Amino acid sequence: MGGTKEFIKLKGAKGQIDHSVTQGKVEIENEIVGFKCLHYSVTESNGHVEVTIVKKAPQELTIGVRTVPDTAISPKDFTHFDDVITMTKRETEKKIQVAIIDDDEWEPDLDFFVELYDPNKEEKNDRLIGDDTRCKVTILDEDFPGTLGFDKTEIKAHKSREKVDIYVTRSDGSDGTINCMIKTEPLTDAVSNMNAVEFEDYCPKHEKVVFGHGETEKMITIQLVNNKGPEEEIPLKKGEEPEIDGEQDEEE
Numbered sequence: 156m157g158g159t160k161e162f163i164k165l166k167g168a169k170g171q172i173d174h175s176v177t178q179g180k181v182e183i184e185n186e187i188v189g190f191k192c193l194h195y196s197v198t199e200s201n202g203h204v205e206v207t208i209v210k211k212a213p214q215e216l217t218i219g220v221r222t223v224p225d226t227a228i229s230p231k232d233f234t235h236f237d238d239v240i241t242m243t244k245r246e247t248e249k250k251i252q253v254a255i256i257d258d259d260e261w262e263p264d265l266d267f268f269v270e271l272y273d274p275n276k277e278e279k280n281d282r283l284i285g286d287d288t289r290c291k292v293t294i295l296d297e298d299f300p301g302t303l304g305f306d307k308t309e310i311k312a313h314k315s316r317e318k319v320d321i322y323v324t325r326s327d328g329s330d331g332t333i334n335c336m337i338k339t340e341p342l343t344d345a346v347s348n349m350n351a352v353e354f355e356d357y358c359p360k361h362e363k364v365v366f367g368h369g370e371t372e373k374m375i376t377i378q379l380v381n382n383k384g385p386e387e388e389i390p391l392k393k394g395e396e397p398e399i400d401g402e403q404d405e406e407e
Contacts, residue, residue, distance in 0.1 A: 171204060172196040185285030187212045188271060191248070193286075196293040199257045204233075204292050206269050208240075208249045216242045218283070219274035220251055227265035227294055232256055239274045253292070260368055261298040261331030266291055299328030303335050303366070312379065314356075321375045325366050334365040337375055356380055 174194040181193070191207040210216055221237040222229065229235040234254035242249050253269065270282045270289040282288055306322035323337070338361040342350040353359045358378040366373060 169198050169201040171198070171201060181286040183284070183286045185211075185271075185283055185288050187214075188216060188218060188242075188283065189285055189287030190269070190271075190290040193290045194293070195290065196295055197255060198295045198297055199255060200297055201255060202257065203252045203254050205250050205252050206290055206292070208242075208251065208271070210242045210247050210249070213244055215244050217274065218242075219272040221270060221272065222253055223268040223270055223289075225266045225268060225291075226263075227267040227292075229267075230256065232265050232294060233267055233292075236269070255294055259298065259330065261300040261328070261333075262296055264296060265294045267294075268292070298330035300331050300333045301325040301328035301366075301371075303333070306372075314379075315381060316379055317381055318379055319377050321377065323364055323373045323375060325371045329366075329369050329371050332365065332367050334363055337362060337364055339377065354380065 172195065173192045174196065181189075188208060188210050191209045195204055195206060197204040208218075208220070217239060219237070219239050222233065222235050227233055233256060236251065236253045238251075240249055240251070251269075268289055268291055272282045303323060303325055306324045310319060310321060312319040323335070325333075339353075339357070339359045341353055351357055357380060360375070360377055364373050364375065
């Protein structure tokens with residue numbers, strides 16, 4: 156249970172996805188300038204994301220470009236960008252690059268924004284009018300958190316035991332912190348004296364199991380209820396010798 160992701164990964168390769176060319180497909184469009192695409196996805200290992208600014212009018216233009224954090228923050232996930240660019244009359248497009256931070260620990264896909272603003276205004280918080288003056292960047296994490304499962308799917312325990320240990324394993328990756336819930340459930344498919352009963356045969360368990368970064372195994376202990384009393388002594392048959400556990404006592 157480490158977060159959900161859409162299956163659009165460029166698995167095993169560096170790359171960038173431009174989801175759609177949105178110029179002319181927005182409700183409120185800036186008449187002079189805007190982003191060519193409103194949603195970019197980039198793999199973490201790519202090192203940077205490249206966004207394209209489109210100039211729609213044949214005039215020289217000076218605008219400000221800056222990043223805005225969301226679930227992705229600077230400097231942990233990307234390098235903050237804030238600069239003023241100039242486009243000549245002949246230029247119709249301008250590309251800028253924002254550095255992406257690549258770490259070794261898994262985390263969910265993260266977002267930040269790139270927006271255009273007027274650098275001549277004293278109030279820099281107001282971006283340019285239009286839905287296409289802001290685009291979203293999604294950072295795709297290629298590190299894999301792994302898959303959780305039981306080491307064994309069937310374990311037999313003697314009635315005389317006080318507990319049984321069950322191992323939860325993490326395979327196919329161990330990046331980041333993930334967790335799962337474990338819960339004991341009695342067998343209900345058939346009424347049988349072979350089925351264990353809660354509190355009579357074992358203590359129920361319902362808890363959260365957390366795997367830290369790099370951890371691949373966790374042991375879960377289920378307490379058994381041993382109320383059968385001491386085992387009865389079985390009389391020996393003629394000629395049989397008693398079994399002795401461990402080493403025999405040395406003769407004095």
